[in-house]
Amino acid sequence: MINYKDLGLVNTREMFKKAVDGGYAIPAFNFNNMEQLQAIVMAAAETKSPVILQVSKGARQYANQTLLRYMAEGAVAYAKELGWENPQIVLHLDHGDAFETCKSCIDMGFSSVMIDGSHLPYEENVALTKKVVEYAHQFDVTVEGELGVLAGVEDEVSAAESHYTKPEEVVDFVTKTGCDSLAISIGTSHGAFKFTPEQCTLDPQTGRLVPPPLAFDVLAAIEEQLPGFPIVLHGSSSVPQDEVDTINKFGGALKAAVGIPEEQLRKAAKSAVCKINIDSDSRLAMTAAVREVFANKPAEFDPRKYLGPARDNMKKLYIHKIKEVLGSDNKA
Ligand SMILES: [Zn+2]
Numbered sequence: 128m129i130n131y132k133d134l135g136l137v138n139t140r141e142m143f144k145k146a147v148d149g150g151y152a153i154p155a156f157n158f159n160n161m162e163q164l165q166a167i168v169m170a171a172a173e174t175k176s177p178v179i180l181q182v183s184k185g186a187r188q189y190a191n192q193t194l195l196r197y198m199a200e201g202a203v204a205y206a207k208e209l210g211w212e213n214p215q216i217v218l219h220l221d222h223g224d225a226f227e228t229c230k231s232c233i234d235m236g237f238s239s240v241m242i243d244g245s246h247l248p249y250e251e252n253v254a255l256t257k258k259v260v261e262y263a264h265q266f267d268v269t270v271e272g273e274l275g276v277l278a279g280v281e282d283e284v285s286a287a288e289s290h291y292t293k294p295e296e297v298v299d300f301v302t303k304t305g306c307d308s309l310a311i312s313i314g315t316s317h318g319a320f321k322f323t324p325e326q327c328t329l330d331p332q333t334g335r336l337v338p339p340p341l342a343f344d345v346l347a348a349i350e351e352q353l354p355g356f357p358i359v360l361h362g363s364s365s366v367p368q369d370e371v372d373t374i375n376k377f378g379g380a381l382k383a384a385v386g387i388p389e390e391q392l393r394k395a396a397k398s399a400v401c402k403i404n405i406d407s408d409s410r411l412a413m414t415a416a417v418r419e420v421f422a423n424k425p426a427e428f429d430p431r432k433y434l435g436p437a438r439d440n441m442k443k444l445y446i447h448k449i450k451e452v453l454g455s456d457n458k459a
Contacts, residue, residue, distance in 0.1 A: 130266060131238035135203035136218050138238045138269040142177045143308060143357035143401045151454035152396035155179035155359075156445065157221060157406040159186045161198070162438040163413070168202045168216075169209065170445035174456040177215035179239070179402065182232075183222055196235050215459035219271075221404070229259045233268050241310065245273040249296065256304040264305070271402075274300055275312030277362050278321075289316065294348035301353060308357035308402065311349060313342040315362040319384045319407045327385060335368060336385050341395065350399045357401045364407035365389050365452075367444070373415035377422035384411075389452050396453050403453055409441050416440040 131138070139153075146153050154171075158164045158180055171178040180202065182195050190198075199218040206214035219239040223229040229240040242259040244252035256272040263270045275292030292311040301309060316322070327336035349358065366386030374381055392403060420433040427433065450456045 128234050129236040131218065131236045131268065134200045134218075134236050135214065135216075136199065136236070136238040137215055138267060139179070139217055139219070139271075139357070139402070140269055140307060142215060142217070145458065146177075146401035146455070147355055147357055147399055149458065150397045151458065152360075152392075152401050152403045153177050153179055153455055154445070154448055154453050155181050155219065155221075155402050155404045156409060157181045157183055157186065157404075158195075158198075159190050162434045163409060163441060164198055164202055165205075166409075166438045166441035167445055168206050170442050170449060171216070171459075172206045172209040172211040172214070174446055174449045175211065175459050176449045176453075176455040176457075177217075177459040178455075179217040179219050181219050181221040181404065181406075182237075183406075184224060184228075186221075192232070193235065196237070200236070211459075213459070223259070226255065226258050226262070229270075230262055233263055233266055237268065239269045239271065241271040241273070243273050243310075245276055245310075245312075249300075253300060253303050256300075256306055260305045260307075269307040270305075271308045271310055271359055272300065272304055272306035273310040273361075275310075277312050278316045289314065291342055291345050292349060294345060294352050297349050297352050301356060308359050309353075310359040310361055311346070313345045313360075314339065315341065315360050315387055317362040317407075319364065319366050319381065319386070319411065321362065321364075321366070321387065322385045324383050336383060338385050338387065341387065341391050343394070346395070346398060346400070353399070356399060358399045359402040359404070360392075360395060360400050361404045363387050363392055363395075363403045364405050364411075365392065367408060367411065370408075370411040370415040374411065374418055377415075377418035379414070379418055392452050393454075405448060408444055408448070412440045412444040413437040 220232040222243045244255040276290040278289035416437040
């Protein structure tokens with residue numbers, strides 16, 4: 128049993144309270160590899176932004192849960208080396224699928240876990256989430272629950288259709304489970320293809336697809352039920368069209384990739400939404416940079432020569448999200 132506090136990590140409690148009160152949101156960035164982690168830590172240290180390092184089931188399978196945990200411990204030491212005296216870094220399990228998965232992460236030093244019972248019947252979701260909360264709180268680990276279903280595909284998470292969170296259920300769920308934050312469904316979606324062209328309208332000026340707006344009325348109804356309670360948005364990549372264009376220009380084939388417009392996320396960040404999950408945007412930034420090097424320098428075979436630019440591009444993206452979208456800079 129390793130407690131996250133011994134690793135220099137923090138849980139989400141204080142961080143979320145400040146974010147809700149301050150009208151900004153904490154970035155939750157997924158990571159699978161060293162360059163991505165370096166980019167996240169550099170961006171957070173440079174902007175003094177609290178940050179949540181997220182590990183999904185796919186990441187645990189790809190990189191190994193134990194190795195990822197040690198990387199997060201290394202991230203704290205690295206952040207200090209970069210001059211961030213008191214790093215506010217959370218290590219979070221994204222989409223925990225079972226009690227055992229959450230327990231195993233808590234036991235090895237994660238400071239926060241998500242238990243995703245959103246696909247289960249309501250009472251089963253309540254029971255499972257409550258069980259995880261009871262275990263986690265013994266060690267002061269914070270727990271994110273989920274109500275409502277997001278559409279899209281991201282690693283293990285896949286659903287054809289979304290179901291908005293029902294505002295009339297949230298008080299009962301939070302009271303019965305004791306969870307510390309709640310992921311909701313208001314029209315965000317996992318992956319880089321969040322909406323079909325049929326769901327979008329066409330901007331005649333740019334020729335780009337414009338996605339349907341988020342259900343801010345549902346968010347407002349939830350906030351009314353749970354004043355000040357930390358709300359989480361999954362599937363909130365914006366799918367930057369310049370990265371998509373670069374990928375396609377240098378041999379990629381991403382057709383009709385559409386994300387959540389940043390002005391909508393800016394609006395959400397000012398509300399009780401205090402954690403915004405971003406994964407696909409970083410994948411796009413990495414792929415765009417790597418493709419550009421491969422296309423322009425076909426003789427290059429030193430991985431540092433393409434992963435280096437990929438890291439730079441991801442860092443630029445993370446800083447942009449922190450400063451221009453979530454508003455979490457200078458909050459840690
Ligand atoms: Zn998610």
